[in-house]
Amino acid sequence: MLIILIAQAGLFREGVARVARDFEPGIEVICADYRTSAFEDGTSADLLIVDGDHQREALDAIGALRRISVDLPALALLTEIDQPTIDSFMAAGVARCLSKSQSAQALHDAMQVVLAGATSGTTEQTRATTGPATYSRTLTPRQIEVLALVARGESNKSIARQLNIAEGTVKVHLYTVYKALNVESRKQASIAAARLDKVGDAQLHQALDAQLAIKRLLSDLPARRFKRGEVLFHKDAPSDALYYVLRGTITLQEIGVDVGAGTILGEIGLFSPDHRRTCTAFCKSDCELLMVSSTDAMRMYYQDPEFATYLIHLVTRRLEADKLRSKQEGARRSSV
Structure with missing residues (x-):
């Protein structure tokens, strides 16, 4: 996986690059300034992360890169989060804005969601023939509930408590879910879950039933x-x-x-x-x-x-x- 990080040179950029590389093994992060054309050599990236505090320069850089790679998923990091700023970045094609005050895990979670959203942007025909959406038809309602809670970052113990089942039962459900979705880890399952309408429905029902893990x-x-x-x-x-x-x-x-x-x-x-x-x-x-x-x-x-x-x-x-x-x-x- 290749990530382009657009930010001014310095400790912040180096720190974000290091956190991004820890997202999963095999990630390459290319750092560039706002005025640098990161794709001049024809490199195709999987994700763009941009420091959005210099808003005009950031939006210009996003626009230039997306003209070269139209479907490039993008994530903006901001010191101040407000609706006008979010609207500006969303209009430029940014999938998510994240506060710089958040943790490294929050950045990983945002990257996961943005990458999953990029995958879900494929054509309906492709979605119908490949990927976890096909396999999800074999999942039971209880397995969908477990997957929805995994995608929310809940531990096996927390899932067992919320669904009133044994922790061992959660592990059995997860084994079946991994096999059905053709994945090998919680992170991969969470990314796949973002593509499944049934999981989204389950998460909304959990929120409406006041089961959201606010803590x-x-x-x-x-x-x-x-x-x-x-x-x-x-x-x-x-x-x-x-x-x-x-x-x-x-x-x-x-x-x-x-x-x-x-x-x-x-x-x-x-x-x-x-x-x-x-x-x-x-x-x-x-x-x-x-x-x-x-x-x-x-x-x-x-x-x-x-x-x-x-x-x-x-x-x-x-x-x-x-x-x-x-x-x-x-x-x-x-x-x-």
Whole structure:
């Protein structure tokens, strides 16, 4: 596999090149500056990674390279993730934008998704005659569920717990999946999974059923501890973060609702027109939380369809619950 890395010379470029080479054995990374024509010798690359902070130069380089290699899959690395910037790179043909604050594993995951997407861009005839899409017809619904969780990065132990089956059963399912898809590793299975509509459907159902492994998505964040009575945020304050409850109980004061471990809160303010808090939240007990800045939360929303589906479903359910509470409160007042 050949990867072209477009970035200014220096430590950042050398570091990204080293991480990219670790993606799998046999990878070659060619580093080039923005104004360098990396394909003058007719070399055909498998993936383009570009430092997108110098946006104009990066977009020019992407345009020049894609004129030579139309189907070249591309990944942009950015310091700041915002919708206008993402739109600009997507319009230029970039498949994914990744924050530079992410881990090496996050880069590998993004490379995996982008490469899988490039493979899925082949013609319907090719897809019908070759590749894992053909073999997937032999997979059972349970094997599809296991594969969907593997593609999400879950361990065998986590998969067993979520599906309420033995870890040994997970291994048996994976053996069958590997054989059916003609692959030899979890990484290869995950790449193949991105091409299967059934796996995508399973992942969406898991998100809609609130089975999304939020802790996996937030694994790089340190836990923060709060004392009983501490206020996380006040009603009408700017919405600057999401919270995930690891331990303890949070009270949403205005609506009199308590939420506990495994709950996300603060999401509605991210999508409200004025980005303001709709309730005051305080710790009913000592709490341990993960906090995600609004910028990082929106980056995850745009880059992870499963997380976006989960978040939209969560917001909808909570708005419906608020509507029901208002209706019941109105009925109670009328009866007094």
